[in-house]
Amino acid sequence: MTGPRRSPLSVAAVAAAFLVALPGAALSLDIELPPGAVIVQSGPQVDGRFEIAEGPWQDGSVPTREVSGLVQRMTWQMPATDTATVDLVSARFESELAAQGFEILLSCRDRACGGFDFRHRLDMGQGPEMHVDIGDFRYVSAVRDDGSGAAAVTVSRGGDTLYVNAVHVGEGPARGAWVIPSNRAPELAGADGTATADETPLTSPPEVETGLVATLLAGGAAPLDDLGFRTGASELSGQDYASLTALAGFLAADADRRVILVGHTDSEGGREANIALSEARARSVRRYLIETLGVAPEQVEAAGIGFLAPRATNVTPEGREANRRVEVVLLDAG
Structure with a gap:
């Protein structure tokens, strides 16, 4: 695998940082990441809701808390490396969150969190920018004391x-980017470490591999974008799929x-x-792979998580169509 993809605004060998602009407060959360860290995705502040986990997967579900406000995401x-x-890296985030007045709700590692079930119950970002290995990840959630x-x-x-x-969810009006380059990278920030007025929004870099x-x-997961499902339907709506071949x-x-x-x-709905519909869709794709394309049944599993991990808005017909999908995730052999 090659190294991390770099956005047009990244600076090689410069430590990245993440500054959380807390509306109405002077403090910000400034976490220095290791040298070579590159911001590959930055979303705008959007008024909305987000679910964070309060505990690991147990009894068929993950205990969550829904928080609302200005939602900001960064990858x-x-x-x-050894450092x-x-x-x-997760310990550094956890320590700085606690130091800045956050109460840690949950800090867990892959299997202790609940493995696959935990990962696919929560929004942890989407590929190719974000990859979550269900056998090698840490999750931390926190809320501010106030x-x-x-x-x-x-x-x-x-x-x-x-x-x-x-992902950060805060109150108050948007005040620039939530996550911006630190003042350790002056080329990308103002002299005071805040975003410059004419800052170009960060976007995902183009794919090098196709x-x-x-x-x-490269990422351990991939969307099967040439599949088609109508709203409420679990059966494939076509016959030839290059992705499945x-x-x-x-x-x-x-x-x-x-x-x-x-x-x-x-x-x-x-x-x-x-969730039942999404499982049915995954099973129909599995059936096609086995019955039509001759894949060994033991090589492919199926699961569904409903609407819990959208990759587009559900407000528009185009967004809803993009969200009706099946993705393939590579598992460790054995």
Whole structure:
């Protein structure tokens, strides 16, 4: 695997930082990340809601708390080294959150969190910018003592790359970017460390590699974007799918390869019904791979998480269509 992808605004070998602008307060959360950290995704502040976990997966669910306010998301990638590990980087976030008046609700590691079930119950970011290895990640959630904000951080590793996804929910009017380059990177920030007025919004860099298999190997997951599902329908709406043909060839080349198909829906309808529908969609894709393309049943599993991990808005027909999808996740052999 190659190193982390760099956005046009990244500065090589400069430590990234994340500053949480707390409306109405002078304090900010400034966490220095290891050298080589690159911001690869930054969303705008959007008034909305976000779910953070209060405990690990248990009794078939994850206990969550819904927080509302200005939601800001940021994703970094960096080389994984002896000083940039999943545990060390997540510990740094946790320590600084606590130091800045946040109460840590949950700090857990992969299997202790609940593994696959925990990961796919929560929004931890989307590929290719964010990769979550269900066997190698840490999750931290926190709320401010005065109730003015909340945060969720996921750190994971994929190959030689470390991935960090952070979400902050705060109160008050937007005051520039929530996460901006630190004043340790003056080329990208004002003299006081705040975003400059004409700052260009950060966007995801273009893909260097193309093709389903390349995306799957690089990030551990890939969307099957040529599949089609109508609202409320679980059966595939077409007959020929290049993504499934490529996936079948990938699995046939090595009998030890295993994947899980994860179904997603739009937000129309109830939560339980949509989870059942998303599972049905994943099972229909699994059936197609086995019955039509000859994939060995033991190489492919199926699961569904309903509308809990949208990749687009559910307000528009186009967004809902994008959310009705199945993604493939690469599992460790054995």
